[in-house]
Amino acid sequence: MSLSLAIIGGGASGLAAAIEAKRESKKVGLQLSITVFEHLNKPAKKLLATGNGRCNFCNTDLSESHYFGDNALIKDVLSSEYNNSVKFFKSMGILPCFENGRIYPRSEQATSIRDALIKTCEILNVKFTTECNINKITFKNNKFVVCENEFDVVIIATGGNSQKSQGSDGSGYKYLKDFGHKITDIYPALTALTVNDKSFKDLKGLRVKGNCALYSGRKLLKEEYGEIQFTENAISGIPVLNISHFASDKKNLFVFLDICNEFTTDYLTKHFSECRYKSPALRTEEILSGIIPQKLSYFVMKRAEIKENTPISKLTDKNIDSIVSILKQLEIKIDGVRDFSYSQVTKGGASSNDFHTKTLMSEKQDGLFACGEILNVNGDCGGYNLHFAWTSGRLAGASAVKYLYKKVNLQ
Numbered sequence: 546m547s548l549s550l551a552i553i554g555g556g557a558s559g560l561a562a563a564i565e566a567k568r569e570s571k572k573v574g575l576q577l578s579i580t581v582f583e584h585l586n587k588p589a590k591k592l593l594a595t596g597n598g599r600c601n602f603c604n605t606d607l608s609e610s611h612y613f614g615d616n617a618l619i620k621d622v623l624s625s626e627y628n629n630s631v632k633f634f635k636s637m638g639i640l641p642c643f644e645n646g647r648i649y650p651r652s653e654q655a656t657s658i659r660d661a662l663i664k665t666c667e668i669l670n671v672k673f674t675t676e677c678n679i680n681k682i683t684f685k686n687n688k689f690v691v692c693e694n695e696f697d698v699v700i701i702a703t704g705g706n707s708q709k710s711q712g713s714d715g716s717g718y719k720y721l722k723d724f725g726h727k728i729t730d731i732y733p734a735l736t737a738l739t740v741n742d743k744s745f746k747d748l749k750g751l752r753v754k755g756n757c758a759l760y761s762g763r764k765l766l767k768e769e770y771g772e773i774q775f776t777e778n779a780i781s782g783i784p785v786l787n788i789s790h791f792a793s794d795k796k797n798l799f800v801f802l803d804i805c806n807e808f809t810t811d812y813l814t815k816h817f818s819e820c821r822y823k824s825p826a827l828r829t830e831e832i833l834s835g836i837i838p839q840k841l842s843y844f845v846m847k848r849a850e851i852k853e854n855t856p857i858s859k860l861t862d863k864n865i866d867s868i869v870s871i872l873k874q875l876e877i878k879i880d881g882v883r884d885f886s887y888s889q890v891t892k893g894g895a896s897s898n899d900f901h902t903k904t905l906m907s908e909k910q911d912g913l914f915a916c917g918e919i920l921n922v923n924g925d926c927g928g929y930n931l932h933f934a935w936t937s938g939r940l941a942g943a944s945a946v947k948y949l950y951k952k953v954n955l956q
Contacts, residue, residue, distance in 0.1 A: 555588030558917025561938030705891025733888030
């Protein structure tokens, strides 16, 4: 008896689902044909941009604290038997390399991951239908209908709403809504925080390490340490990306940067006071440039209302306190977050209340599964979102086959 599976979306989770479903079907002796529907001209385009083209596909620290969204779903997916992403890719010839907990392919090329996934699908006789637009998925006469073709089971793996040009356009939400699923509010995540401050243009291209604390009014939302990047109208970098989803639905936002994280206020105050007497001829910006990049030195002086070329000997105690305060708590008013076209992933999605979280099958429609970014789960930078994609995709693929096997044997 020949059975069929349609996977809607040829991204990370969709390809992982296809591979696991094929492997599981062979294991249990089911004859299963799989078709992956992708509306771009080639699958896995978004993968090529991950990890700056190196594809950070996993992490050595996979604790639940790195994930946000539906807790029950996060727990069940991460603790499933499909949670070993390194082993999964080793089975396709990909060896890992490690960098501060982040895991990359040994080649350090995202194309290695993409090509391994596609080639494995081809070896397993997975079919691809590309450049197709699916208007609707229906269920009639005990079959799912996709593009006028009938299937026994369907997996929705269309991704979220981030980076439409890479294939994620939010289309999957409609498919699930048609079957009665609830979609939570969605927001850009892992994106830059925008700043409406003309003086920021002077900091364009600057990178500095420090602590980044995000506040809504007086409430601390999240803080992270790492390299912060400045553009003429935004701040970015890994710590900013990691806190960005906390800002998406909040107002009255501020970021406080500690750009001298390793020094105490007292230490810095003493340093400037000593320089005032030991090197009186040096200009204030020259002293500052021994601590922070020169571009930032002028920015700090402007904030402290100290004119350029002011000798350090001319600084009052109040001037020094002002400079040190800015170095330890540089206040930046946040205008908002960059939109979905810039965000790496989507916050929010299909609610886990409508799914069996241990199998990812819909509670609204038997035989309908979902995986990856379309679900209400998002993770930190560092390979967490891709690990969830592989793991949830493999779980959905294996669960779909087990569902079919049980169904066939009960008939």
